[in-house]
Amino acid sequence: MKTLITLAITAMCLVACDTNSENKRIEQALNTLISKYPEATLQDIYKSFYQERFGPGHMIPNVENARNYLMSEMEQAAENTGAYFEPTGSEGKYVRIYLNAVSDGKIGAEQLLDAFVESANNVEPRPDKWADQWANIVKVIEEKQLPVKMNDELKQLLKECSEQDEAVHHSEAYNQTYRPHYRIVERNIFEQQLKPLLKE
Numbered sequence: 001m002k003t004l005i006t007l008a009i010t011a012m013c014l015v016a017c018d019t020n021s022e023n024k025r026i027e028q029a030l031n032t033l034i035s036k037y038p039e040a041t042l043q044d045i046y047k048s049f050y051q052e053r054f055g056p057g058h059m060i061p062n063v064e065n066a067r068n069y070l071m072s073e074m075e076q077a078a079e080n081t082g083a084y085f086e087p088t089g090s091e092g093k094y095v096r097i098y099l100n101a102v103s104d105g106k107i108g109a110e111q112l113l114d115a116f117v118e119s120a121n122n123v124e125p126r127p128d129k130w131a132d133q134w135a136n137i138v139k140v141i142e143e144k145q146l147p148v149k150m151n152d153e154l155k156q157l158l159k160e161c162s163e164q165d166e167a168v169h170h171s172e173a174y175n176q177t178y179r180p181h182y183r184i185v186e187r188n189i190f191e192q193q194l195k196p197l198l199k200e
Contacts, residue, residue, distance in 0.1 A: 029090035042150035052089025134162035
């Protein structure tokens with residue numbers, strides 16, 4: 001009987017340690033995002049963590065359409081003057097590759113497109129619920145009293161989006177301030193195909 005109780009307590013401790021470790025990673029990621037993008041709202045935080053969970057989105061059956069959209073967006077890429085890449089969320093599973101990496105000649109448009117399409121077509125479903133994950137992220141924000149721009153209406157809207165696994169756009173404030181233009185690439189693909197080129 002004592003052995004069963006000991007095992008149960010050990011299991012509870014392991015779960016608590018895992019949760020604490022995960023929340024610490026979330027807090028660190030949030031602090032980094034807020035520090036780098038002080039105009040970011042709760043909506044932009046949602047987008048970053050959503051991208052980490054779902055990657056680039058659905059499979060891309062028409063690569064030509066994806067290519068055309070990329071090339072049209074390249075016209076605005078010169079507005080990006082910051083880093084060429086940054087991780088999404090707190091797990092580091094996906095990376096945002098900013099289009100100025102292409103306009104600056106670091107990587108080719110086709111190289112980025114190939115990595116993006118491969119990443120989109122390799123997304124694997126996760127058993128846990130996004131709504132639960134998002135609720136925990138909001139909990140960390142509130143418990144740590146992080147300076148995130150939000151209101152009750154936005155908070156409720158994002159809760160409803162999380163329950164439907166819905167994506168959101170960047171906030172208007174974020175778009176106007178930072179002019180984000182990027183593609184999402186899975187980290188292993190990024191490390192193997194793109195990162196070596198960005199180091200040159």
